[in-house]
Amino acid sequence: MRTTFDSAGTHEVTLRATSTEGVTDTETTSVQVGDPAAISVASLSTPANATAGNVTVVANVSNTGDRRGSTTLDLRVGNRTVETDTVSVAGGGTDRVALTTDLEPGNYTVSVAGSGTVATGWVSVGPADRPQVPSGVGPATDPDGDGQLEDVNGDGQAGLFDALTYYNERNSDVVQNNPSAFDFDGNGQAGTLFDALALFNDISD
Numbered sequence: 001m002r003t004t005f006d007s008a009g010t011h012e013v014t015l016r017a018t019s020t021e022g023v024t025d026t027e028t029t030s031v032q033v034g035d036p037a038a039i040s041v042a043s044l045s046t047p048a049n050a051t052a053g054n055v056t057v058v059a060n061v062s063n064t065g066d067r068r069g070s071t072t073l074d075l076r077v078g079n080r081t082v083e084t085d086t087v088s089v090a091g092g093g094t095d096r097v098a099l100t101t102d103l104e105p106g107n108y109t110v111s112v113a114g115s116g117t118v119a120t121g122w123v124s125v126g127p128a129d130r131p132q133v134p135s136g137v138g139p140a141t142d143p144d145g146d147g148q149l150e151d152v153n154g155d156g157q158a159g160l161f162d163a164l165t166y167y168n169e170r171n172s173d174v175v176q177n178n179p180s181a182f183d184f185d186g187n188g189q190a191g192t193l194f195d196a197l198a199l200f201n202d203i204s205d
Helices: 160-169 193-204
Strands: 009-018 024-033 039-045 053-063 069-077 080-089 094-103 106-114 117-126
Touching: 039 069, 039 106, 053 069, 053 080, 053 106, 053 117, 069 094, 080 094, 094 106, 160 193
Parallel strands: 039 117
Antiparallel strands: 009 024, 039 053, 053 094, 069 080, 069 106, 106 117
């Protein structure tokens, strides 16, 4: 015997049975009905520094209902769906789902959509052989996508410390051998004091 409830909560159920002899018996009990699965893409984590090739983002997928449920996730780059995956999430739980796609150097808006919800992030992808100055914490990056590596120290953002790092590293082989990436004043050379000043002015704007 099956029955359907219109809402979650505690419901009283009465079962009445009549024997072939005409004897009727009833029994009442309480039934706890949980909320159905309610899945959403709660947030999206993107890498601070990505290099050309396979780039992975992580979606946090939550289920605020009481029952396990599943949904299909779409990874989108701009308006283009590039990867799909199906995830099953326990009631009241959150799963981290990694989605990977191949990206060329550039700046991208990425999003993960599922169950009518969307979480959006931003990814800056640099060349696979992106240079790193000796005192940098990682490969230099191009936060604004103009082809120049303003994030000199590789911490994922362009700031005043990058101008200081550039000044200190202006004579390093990394800067001298990559003029197109570090020529901030546009004179065709990298590593001059005018480059350091141009970077400082660009970051300060």
